[in-house]
């Protein structure tokens with residue numbers, strides 16, 4: 001399918017790739033393929049976390065499927081596994097496992113639930129690179145986004161990675177969903193040259209730092225946009241390879257943040273990244289220095305979180321609450337999921353206590369220490 005020029009993608013062992021116009025479009029296609037392979041007589045249902053990107057809901061409803069929200073595990077960016085099992089019924093076709101800021105979902109446990117109930121497992125790895133399933137083929141479908149603020153920023157586009165056994169089966173059954181897609185070309189003309197110039201500019205250090213401080217350019221958007229188009233769109237030759245190479249050469253500062261903020265743990269704060277990676281240690285390959293998109297923390301309470309946010313932003317640190325709300329509390333989503341946010345206490349608690357710090361490599365040790373000072377003074 002994909003034709004790279006002497007470049008082997010990290011997913012090439014288990015997955016075939018289809019490049020499309022956005023991560024949301026890729027996710028929606030994965031939902032469509034899950035529906036086709038299950039053929040439920042009723043409205044198909046797809047399970048996803050009650051805290052997350054509104055695009056998840058857009059991708060599911062674009063296929064005429066019903067998004068079924070599941071609460072998070074207490075204090076974790078992961079779905080409650082028991083709640084996932086309880087949400088499964090005869091109409092369920094798939095589970096979306098969403099990685100969070102560089103922390104993957106619990107793919108091994110979700111794979112077991114999917115196998116037991118004959119469901120598709122979709123790993124939404126828009127925020128995690130490389131995806132957890134790359135080296136083990138756990139997910140049936142994998143989603144990448146190349147949008148702004150994502151690990152590999154190509155200023156738009158996405159990929160649907162289909163596990164090879166499924167793409168063979170699609171070919172055998174002459175399922176032509178992918179072949180029937182319209183194709184948009186990213187032209188190498190003036191517009192493209194301008195975009196590439198901008199892209200290169202954004203990769204230069206000082207500007208990239210400024211970008212990250214502009215919330216409207218980053219991830220964590222809390223506006224619901226219906227999915228308007230799904231089309232094939234191949235990245236301009238060489239750009240994906242360059243993006244992956246750039247990503248691999250970046251030095252994250254997750255470990256520096258974790259060390260500087262160690263003192264918070266005795267004061268009711270939780271450092272999500274090291275805690276999640278420790279907890280998932282028995283689950284599979286332990287990632288010693290995960291590449292975090294932002295450094296996430298849970299404050300002891302909403303009041304302390306809000307006060308810390310104010311003081312950090314006053315000090316010029318681009319801290320953010322990220323999505324800020326559970327999915328049903330977001331305008332436009334509420335009508336589509338037909339449940340109130342109060343049904344998901346852990347997702348609400350997570351949204352109220354989360355604070356995220358910039359994790360790009362321009363954040364200096366002095367910034368990290370000054371943040372640690374501000375947060376340690378909160379009570």
Ligand SMILES: *Cc1c(COP(=O)(O)O)cnc(C)c1O
Nearest residue numbers: 022023024053055126145147158
């Ligand atoms: C950004 C994002 C998407 C959507 O990707 P786009 O390329 O912006 O359409 C989907 N899921 C998650 C978790 C994301 O962060």
